[in-house]
Amino acid sequence: MSDGREWAASWASALDALELDVAWVEEALRAAHLPPADEVARLAAWVPPADLGPLPADLVVRAAALLDRQTHAARATVEAITRSRRHVAALDALRPHRGDVAVYVDTQA
Template sequence: MTPALGSAVVSADEVVWHERWEAALAALELDVDAAEELLRISHLPTTAQVARAAAWRPPAGLGPLPAPLLTRAQALLDRQLDVAQRLSQAAALSRRQLAAAQVLRARPDAVPVYLDAQG
């Protein structure tokens, strides 16, 4: 029996192709969920999270996106773009705060007004 995907009858290869794309989208959705949560709590990622993100490589051999997953993929892209914009804004704010902190550190140490010569 040929498996069905939605209302269309498809081959086993098409089912595997569709499932691989679903798994790839699910993994990306989890990454966006994690990024959104870090932005929500205004918290830096751990070293392990940064290393995992840096090591990410796109899945190989997926082929073109199956048409039934287009809406899901577009929604994921929209979320990724939103997170990228929010990360950019957070980075700019962080740079401004760092610059303000450096200005405060650059001030000379306060000098005493009176000198205790007797004690």
Template sequence: MGAQPAGAGNWHAAWSAALDSLEMDVAAAEELLAGDHRSRELPPTAAWSPPENLGPLPLDLRPRADAILARQLAAAQALAMAMVGNRRQVAMLARVESGDDGGQRPVYVNCAA
């Protein structure tokens, strides 16, 4: 890997802490999907942004960062699928409650007068 710059221990620790934060966020999303928590019970999360002056990712942390990214992408896909399923359920319930199946309703006209 070559010579490490001065403060390399702090650089590595900063990246490790940043990955810890990302990992906790994706774990929270995965727990939501698993139904372990209700959204009203969870505090709102702030958007993640990397700490300033972090520098490049240390090579030995790359596999961990890649694994977190893969989990984030899988959680995002699962959330999108859950939202689509919820929208379908809401639409179906609206049809059941209103009696509207999406088709045309028959119209009867009393012509015996």
């Protein structure tokens, strides 16, 4: 394999991995479920591939589409977090506050 084809193949492989990750996030958002902690940790521990060099021209459109998907997934994640926090706040507001309950019992009275 020539250096040019290896370089393009390395970039294609890197984009494949990123596309799988963003597809996983999109599915988690679509299903509206909490993913397993080990899966989240795996995605959070991502390390960019080293020595890829510049993006090959024939992969620019694919990379731009991937960036759009990642940006959309990031926004959707923020929106889901915001909704979740609002739900928690609403539930907390519905809980009865028992501020008039004695903290201790006076056995001398």
